[in-house]
Amino acid sequence: MSRLRNKGWVLPASLVLALLFTLLPLPQLLQPLRPYWLALVLAYWVIETPDRVGLGFAFCIGLFADVMFGGILGEQALRLVVLTFILQRFRARIRFFPLSQQALAIGGLLFNDRIIDAAIHLLAGEPMLPWSYWWAPLLGMALWLPLYVMLDSVRLGKRGR
Incomplete structure (x- = not known):
């Protein structure tokens, strides 16, 4: 049997969890610090399984x-x-x-994402996000290591001892 077992459920389950984490209510004070869970999870899958996750998948x-x-x-979607590109x-x-x-690279990509988000809000005529929202990429950068290790261990079937 192959070392990499077929665990096709991990990709959709991780994306559903990322969407649910985004929906979790946070106190108003912590709201600006919410990491972009969907981007973090998608970044993991783009790096580790580029044959399954691409631009069309990210768009959908x-x-x-x-x-x-x-x-x-x-x-x-944009x-x-x-980020995927x-x-x-x-x-x-x-x-x-x-x-x-x-x-650090993921932090830079998340910061780039904030710039795109700010530009979209500016072009749409919506109010700009407060400056405190610029801290979220730093939290996302800090969460990359545990998220990567967790998703990698689930995807590859490793067990902690």
């Missing part, structure tokens, strides 16, 4: 999230496609970085 997940959260239709372009380098350097 983004549209689903837009409908689910009631935001501007296409906003999250943000996730840009950059990750696909630099996947060969990022994949072999140590996890600490991967976290």
Whole structure:
């Protein structure tokens, strides 16, 4: 039997959990610190299984999230496609970085995502997000290591001892 068992349920389950974490209510004070869970989980899958997760997949997940959260239709789709495109372009380098350097790259991508989000809000004539929302990419960067290790262990079937 192959070392990599067929665990096709891990990808959809992780995306559903990311969507649910995004829906969890937070106190108003912590709301700006909410990491972009969907982008973090999608980034893991783009890096580890690029044959299963690509631009079309990111676009569909983004549209689903837009409908689910009631935001501007296409906003999250655009943000996730840009993130996926950059990750696909630099996947060969990022994949072999140590996890600490991967976290820095993911932090940069999440910061880029905030810039795209701010531009979309500006173009749509919506009020700009407060400055405190710029802290979320740092939290996402800090969460990359535990998220990566957890998803990797579930995907590969490793058990902690």
